[in-house]
Each structure stands twice: as structure tokens, then as C-alpha cells.
Amino acid sequence: MGAQLREYRRRIKSVQSTKKITRAMELIAASRIVKAQQRIAASRPYSEAITGVVRTVTAEGVVNEDHPLTTPRENPSRAALVLITSDRGLAGGYSANILRAGEQRIAKLKEDGLETVPFLIGRKAVSFYRFRGRDTSNAWSGFSEQPSYDDARAVGEALLEQFVKGGDDGGVDEIHLIYTRFESMATQKVQHVKLLPLDPDDVPAESDDDDSGGATGLIEFEPEGAGVLDALLPRYLTARIFAAMLDAAASEQSARRRAMKSATDNADELIKQLTRDANAARQAEITQEIMEIVGGAEALAGTGSEL
Amino acid sequence: MQVQLVAPDRMVWSGEAEIVLARTVDGELGILPRHAPLLGVLVESPVTIRREGEDDLVAAVHGGFLSVSEEGVSVLAEIVELSDEIDVPRAREALERSKDSEDDADKAAARRATARLKAAGESV
Numbered sequence: 551m552g553a554q555l556r557e558y559r560r561r562i563k564s565v566q567s568t569k570k571i572t573r574a575m576e577l578i579a580a581s582r583i584v585k586a587q588q589r590i591a592a593s594r595p596y597s598e599a600i601t602g603v604v605r606t607v608t609a610e611g612v613v614n615e616d617h618p619l620t621t622p623r624e625n626p627s628r629a630a631l632v633l634i635t636s637d638r639g640l641a642g643g644y645s646a647n648i649l650r651a652g653e654q655r656i657a658k659l660k661e662d663g664l665e666t667v668p669f670l671i672g673r674k675a676v677s678f679y680r681f682r683g684r685d686t687s688n689a690w691s692g693f694s695e696q697p698s699y700d701d702a703r704a705v706g707e708a709l710l711e712q713f714v715k716g717g718d719d720g721g722v723d724e725i726h727l728i729y730t731r732f733e734s735m736a737t738q739k740v741q742h743v744k745l746l747p748l749d750p751d752d753v754p755a756e757s758d759d760d761d762s763g764g765a766t767g768l769i770e771f772e773p774e775g776a777g778v779l780d781a782l783l784p785r786y787l788t789a790r791i792f793a794a795m796l797d798a799a800a801s802e803q804s805a806r807r808r809a810m811k812s813a814t815d816n817a818d819e820l821i822k823q824l825t826r827d828a829n830a831a832r833q834a835e836i837t838q839e840i841m842e843i844v845g846g847a848e849a850l851a852g853t854g855s856e857l
Numbered sequence: 858m859q860v861q862l863v864a865p866d867r868m869v870w871s872g873e874a875e876i877v878l879a880r881t882v883d884g885e886l887g888i889l890p891r892h893a894p895l896l897g898v899l900v901e902s903p904v905t906i907r908r909e910g911e912d913d914l915v916a917a918v919h920g921g922f923l924s925v926s927e928e929g930v931s932v933l934a935e936i937v938e939l940s941d942e943i944d945v946p947r948a949r950e951a952l953e954r955s956k957d958s959e960d961d962a963d964k965a966a967a968r969r970a971t972a973r974l975k976a977a978g979e980s981v
Contacts, residue, residue, distance in 0.1 A: 595868045770895040771896050
């Protein structure tokens with residue numbers, strides 16, 4: 551076998567084994583999307599219920615309007631930016647998209663005179679910030695594929711502590727969140743939300759009938775007044791972060807599946823091309839050999855010697 | 858009346874019930890059908906849901922809310938443990954460890970352990 555043909559065969563084998571790996575990863579990611587979607591569905595009753603409660607409480611100013619968590623600060627100086635990325639790579643542009651949106655948001659906040667304090671979730675964000683020598687003191691990782699409520703609570707508590715402290719004392723005045731929203735198997739979008747100070751208009755509305763607001767004036771509170779908000783808002787914040795983490799986890803698997811599918815398709819394409827080249831090389835070799843035999847036979851015939 | 862008991866990562870139970878007993882920061886509370894709209898902050902305590910033709914559902918809730926509206930009653934809590942999920946010896950041990958401490962974290966742990974034991978039907 552010629553050297554060229556051998557080289558082709560070796561490459562085909564190598565691409566085939568790569569294809570096996572990417573194909574397996576694609577299937578694994580596909581099955582994990584389903585699980586991630588189930589987790590989103592399981593978390594929905596709680597987040598819908600707590601959102602409904604927050605909406606009724608804030609809607610008509612039933613409770614003290616000047617609550618620190620709902621009032622915008624007068625001269626905000628620092629803003630927290632929460633970025634939800636993945637722990638592992640091989641997911642196409644998933645984490646890069648979040649980090650890019652993060653850079654844009656930082657620039658925009660800077661225009662408004664706000665310094666950004668990064669809150670990083672996922673190893674990809676942490677290494678991106680560390681490589682650039684930026685602050686990575688608020689970082690969490692190791693759970694991007696399966697976030698638990700406790701993970702969300704850890705982040706929520708850290709954010710709240712900074713927010714309560716305020717920008718002038720080294721804390722923050724605003725909290726922004728960037729994550730990937732899972733809309734369907736085919737579409738995921740990078741999404742930016744301002745979590746605090748809470749704008750009642752930002753509280754996501756329920757899709758179905760929303761006439762319950764009419765009864766707000768009649769609601770009893772235990773305890774009276776701001777006590778309810780003090781207990782409610784931190785949990786609402788954590789619920790929002792948890793929901794974002796679950797969406798991000800499903801989006802991550804979905805991005806990974808897509809990246810691995812295109813890697814598998816590319817491997818197929820490459821194998822096809824290499825097989826053609828290998829066949830051509832083999833054919834060329836055979837032609838060459840026939841030519842040599844014919845040439846030899848003719849040379850013998852020319853001398854007139856017969857066997 | 859329609860009642861749902863919800864934790865952040867799962868719907869623990871939902872269905873029809875006759876009465877819901879819970880403890881808010883202002884005191885013990887019983888919700889019967891057609892109760893006026895109410896929003897209460899629950900302390901670490903057991904919540905009892907009396908069901909029609911079935912045994913009572915008892916669960917320990919930590920850090921929760923009780924929301925009563927025209928549609929029904931929702932009990933939301935960051936941690937919900939059904940009475941049969943509770944590890945009694947462990948809760949008792951946690952209570953022993955934390956009950957005499959002055960530390961805030963220990964006090965919270967003691968309250969949680971007490972709620973668990975009560976929900977499991979143990980005397981405290």
C-alpha cells in the first residue's frame with residue numbers, strides 16, 4: 551500500500567473516533583435537556599405563586615412604598631452584575647455570548663456613572679475574569695448543570711448583603727442579571743433583567759386572567775405593613791435567581807447538543823471527502839501498476855523473445 | 858377548598874382540604890373555606906392540612922408564606938418536609954446540640970428541629 555493511501559486511511563480512522571465521541575455527547579446532552587426542562591416545570595408552581603404574591607403586595611402600594619428594596623437610590627454609584635455561565639466548555643458560543651453581553655452591560659453602566667461589581671456563576675465566567683485580572687471575589691461554580699435552590703440562596707444572600715450595604719459603603723445600589731433564557735429546544739436568548747431595586751412593572755405577569763389585583767385593598771397581612779415585604783422580597787429575589795439558573799442549565803445542554811451535532815455533521819462531511827481522496831489514491835496506484843505491467847510486456851514483445 | 862403546598866423545586870402536595878392550620882409570626886391560624894384574603898409570614902413550624910376522607914397531611918416548613926385568595930390557599934416555603942420524611946433521631950440530636958446556645962444560627966437550628974419534631978408527632 552502506498553504511503554499516501556495509508557495516510558488517508560489513518561486520518562479517516564481518527565475522524566471516525568472523534569465522531570463517535572461527539573455523537574455520544576450530543577445524545578447525552580439531548581437527554582439532559584429533557585431532565586432540565588422537567589426541573590423548570592417542577593419549579594414553576596413556587597415561582598408563580600411567589601410572583602403572584604409580590605405582585606399583589608406591590609401593585610397598589612398596600613404596604614409602605616418606601617421599602618428600601620423597591621425604592622431606586624438617588625445617586626447610584628455601584629451596580630452588581632450577575633452572569634450565569636457554564637462550568638464546562640464544548641457548548642458552542644453559550645458562555646461567550648453571556649460574557650459578551652456582560653461586557654456591553656458594563657460599558658453601558660459606566661456611561662451612567664456606575665461602577666460594576668461582578669457576581670460570577672460558572673467556571674467559564676470565573677476564568678474569563680481571572681485571566682483579565684479583574685475582581686473574582688464573588689464567584690460560585692460547580693453546579694451549572696444541576697443548580698439547587700441552596701445554590702441560588704447562597705448567591706441571593708450575598709447580593710442582598712451588598713445591596714443593603716449600599717454603594718457608598720462598598721456595597722451596590724442596583725442588581726443586574728444576565729442569563730440565557732430557554733424558550734424552546736430550538737431557541738435560547740441572552741436576557742438581561744434588573745432585579746433590584748424592584749420595579750413593580752417588571753414583576754412578570756401571569757399569562758392567564760389577572761383580575762385578582764382588584765381585591766388587594768382587602769388583604770390582611772400578618773405581620774402588618776413592611777414586615778411582610780422584609781420576609782417576602784429576599785425570597786422573591788432568590789426565586790428569580792433560581793429560575794434563571796434552571797433556564798440557563800437547560801440552555802447550556804441545548805447549546806451543547808447543537809455544538810456536538812454540528813461537530814458530528816462536520817466529521818461526516820470530512821469522512822466522506824477523505825474516503826473519496828483515499829479511493830482516488832488507491833485507483834491511481836492500481837493504474838500505475840497496470841501501466842508498469844503493460845510497459846514491461848511491450849518491452850519484452852519488442853525484443854521478439856517469446857516465452 | 859383548593860390547597861397547594863409548594864417548595865421551590867417541587868409541588869409537594871395539592872388538592873382539596875377542609876382546613877389548614879399554620880403558625881404565623883402573630884400566632885396560630887386556622888383557615889377554613891371562604892376565608893378573607895390573607896398574606897402571612899410563617900415561622901418555623903408544622904403546617905397541618907386536614908383532607909377529606911384521608912389522613913391529615915403534616916409538614917414542617919422553614920421560611921414560608923401563607924397566601925389565601927379567592928382561588929384557594931397556597932403555602933410556600935423554602936424548605937418543606939413531610940412528616941414521614943423527617944428523620945426524628947437526627948432532629949432530636951440537632952435540638953439537643955443547639956437548644957442552650959445563645960448564637961443566632963443555633964437558635965434558628967433549634968427552631969427548625971422543634972418544628973420537625975412537632976410535625977413528626979413527637980413531643981418536644
